[in-house]
Amino acid sequence: MKMKKGETSAEEFEKAAARRDRTRYVFRLYVTGMTPKSTRTIANVRKLCEKHLEGCYELDVIDIYQQPKLAKGEQIIATPTLIKKLPLPLRKLIGDMSDTERFLVGIDLKPKNS
Amino acid sequence: MVKAKHDGAVLEKSQTGIKGLDEITKGGLPKGRPTLICGSAGCGKTLFAMEFLMRGAMNYGEPGVFMTFEETPDDLAKNFISLGFDLHGMISRGLIATDHVYLERSEVEETGEYDLEGLFIRLGSAIDSIKAKRVVLDTIEALFSGLSNAAIIRAELRRLFHWLKDRGVTAIVTGESGDKLLTRYGLEEYVADCVIFLDFRIEEQISTRRLRIVKYRGSSHGADEYPFLIDESGLSILPITSLGLDYPVSLERVSTGIPKLDAMLDGKGFYRGSTILVSGTAGNGKTSMSATFADAACRRGERCLYFAFEESPSQIIRNMESIGLDLSRWVKKGLLKFHSARPSLYGLEMHLVTFHKVIDVFGPQVFVVDPISNLSVAGKISEVKSILTRLIDHLKMKKITTFLTELTHFGGSLEHTSEEISSLIDTWLLLRDIELNGERNRGLYILKSRGMAHSNQIQEFLLTNQGIGLIDIYTGSGEVLTGSARVAQEAKEKASELAARHEVEHRLRAQERKRKAVEEKIAALRAEFDAESEELHLIAEEEQKRQAALAEDRLKMAHLRKGKPSAPRTKHLKKKRERRIR
CATH class of the missing domain: 3.40.50.300 (P-loop containing nucleotide triphosphate hydrolases)
Structure with missing residues (x-):
């Protein structure tokens, strides 16, 4: 997929996009089975990552029904939870990622209250 | 469940x-x-x-x-x-x-x-x-x-x-x-x-x-x-x-540790499992009584729990040595356990919980609180009463003999504060001051004792190095005397009693002497009489002999005159003489 520059207009986003070329993003998405919410979330994350972080992200989708031990280790309470492992600092996002603005703020692509 | x-x-x-x-x-x-x-x-x-x-x-x-x-x-x-x-x-x-x-x-x-x-x-x-x-x-x-x-x-x-x-x-x-x-x-x-x-x-x-x-x-x-x-x-x-009022009761009696007090309580002491309250003003020997009771329990081999709200254990042990009680040996043997705490340390209920806990852990037969009145520092009187009711119920259930002391205030009615809890108490002893002739002495009496005959007398309460002593106080001639006044009065009475006894003895001796004198006199008179009789007897014999000799002489003379003597005349004479002798 090609990035469509016209859709993101903010100046700072351009800068972040420039930095992003050198940065590698590692995400883990914890879901609970193949519920509609889970599939919707996976689709949302994929879409946003392709759009903003094309070619430089890694996404693991983990079903914690299958691996409940991981839920404890990663402090998963709410599902779905997206954890940004890299770059540091570690970030946690919960919800179905339908709020794009909050998603971008959550993974530090956009500063808060902008 | x-x-x-x-x-x-x-x-x-x-x-x-x-x-x-x-x-x-x-x-x-x-x-x-x-x-x-x-x-x-x-x-x-x-x-x-x-x-x-x-x-x-x-x-x-x-x-x-x-x-x-x-x-x-x-x-x-x-x-x-x-x-x-x-x-x-x-x-x-x-x-x-x-x-x-x-x-x-x-x-x-x-x-x-x-x-x-x-x-x-x-x-x-x-x-x-x-x-x-x-x-x-x-x-x-x-x-x-x-x-x-x-x-x-x-x-x-x-x-x-x-x-x-x-x-x-x-x-x-x-x-x-x-x-x-x-x-x-x-x-x-x-x-x-x-x-x-x-x-x-x-x-x-x-x-x-x-x-x-x-x-x-x-x-x-x-x-x-x-x-x-x-x-x-x-x-x-x-x-x-x-808890209810359905606890078992015991007929067994336990000694108070003071023989005279046992005697006052029907000769046997308190009932096991009963609740005893000792009320008194400061310095009246409440702690000494508690310690004596605890000591008596330990002597019987029973376990005693002693809650002290005023003194530390070592202070109690030291002080009780002065009245001849060695409590430290019971502590060493594990029969006596002290639990000292300031009443203000925590709330009333906390005290109650502590009581329960320590009682459950130690399992005593005798439980002493010295004094309960200090608990009122930690709460209102009504609360204290409710706490004590619960405590006493619990102790009665467990057949633990409870010995409580209570400090009453100078001036106030001795029974005043106790009214609140008196209904809970089975045996209530009162220690009170008797002030007389510039002395303050302690008196003890039994205010009540449920289920036993008990003495109504006030006893003078003495603390000696041999322990607690009770003495009948002087109640003669319409007044109550204690202390040196009692001793003086007793001495006075003894002296007058002695004097009276001497007097009687003296009179008895005099009478005896008199009796002896009379007897002697009688003896002398009898002797005199006997002597007289003897003499008369001799005279009579002499006379008889003389008459006989005379008659013989007459016979001889008649013989010599060759005539016969007239027999009736002789007889008449003889009779006359005999009458005279008698």
Whole structure:
């Protein structure tokens, strides 16, 4: 997929996009089975990552029904939870990622209250 | 735990193992249902939950999961150790599982719709790992501060409690108390089966912990506020109102340690298991009496618990040596145990809980509190009475002879403060001052003693280096005398008595002398008379001989004259002479 520059207009986003070329993003998405919410979330994350972080992200989708031990280790309470492992600092996002603005703020692509 | 036989669907209960709680709840918390424990910060919610879990795992074979939202596992382990539980050991033996749920709002971005399935999975996994029967969520309210969407949390909580019921685990959920609601976020709305409220109140700088069962669906329960204590062995709750007036009584008697006092009490002393109160003003020997009674109990080989509210144990031991009591040997033998505390150390109920606890642990036959009046520092008189009622009921149930002392105030009526508790007392001794002739002496008398004949006399109470002595006080000539006045009066009486006795003796001797004199006189007269009679007798004999000789002479003369003497004449003469002699 090609990035469509016209859709993101903010100046700072351009800068972040420039930095992003050198940065590698590692995400883990914890879901609970193949519920509609889970599939919707996976689709949302994929879409946003392709759009903003094309070619430089890694996404693991983990079903914690299958691996409940991981839920404890990663402090998963709410599902779905997206954890940004890299770059540091570690970030946690919960919800179905339908709020794009909050998603971008959550993974530090956009500063808060902008 | 199933109480009523006629009802098959009676609520099953899960014993908590917490001292007293199972009695109040009549068997424990509802089995397989969640219970809400609420209260302000520091009221003991977490400890309550912890003990529930630990006792379940150790005593009832029910492993448990502790899910903590606030404290880290390390802090948790430290808290458990403070109760004497080894959390790490329990975890490695598979009896307890812990899970620390860490939630920080600033680290989480909410990007849409979510649920708390992660929490369910973690809890379910922990339950499955050890086959847990008990679960603690401490405190689930942290979700409200960690997440912003309250609507989701509420929906999920409702689901969680249903889920817990479905899993059949007995759960404890803790919650901070709120302003209007029982908990800050209205958790009681979801946990409808059993709600227990813990309270931590400070009145006049003295704190008291209390527990109340707000509701318990499907079960009767004690509705009062029960005081409880947290110490190194966990929680102790007092099932205070469960006691009635149906305790067993004993006919056995125990010595007071003072022979004369035993004599005053029907010659045998107190009844075992009765309650004795000694009232008196300061310095009247109440502690000495207590110590003497304790000493007597230890001599019989009984165990004695001595609660001292005024003095330290070593001070009591030292002071009692001055009246010849060696209490230290009983302490060494383990028969006597002192428990010293300032009454203001904690609230009244705390004292009661402490009493109960120490009594249960030590198992005494004799229990001494010296003095109970100091308890009023820690509460109102009515409260003191209620505390003492409960204490005395408890002690009577256990057939423990209770010896209480009470300090009454100078000037006031001696019976005044005691009125409040007098109905609880079986034997009431009064020590009072008798001020006379510039001296203050102690008098003891028995105000009442249920179920035995007892002396109505006032005895003078003496403290000597041989122990306590009681002396009949002087009551002759219409006045009561004690101390040196009594001694003086007694000496005076002795002297006059002696004088009177001497007088009698003297008169008796005089009489004796007189009798002897009379007898002597009689003897002398008789002797004189005898002598006279003898003499007369001799004269008569002489006369007879002379007459005989005369008659013979006459015969001879007649013979010589050759004539016959006239016989009647002789006879007549003879008779006349005999009459004269007589």
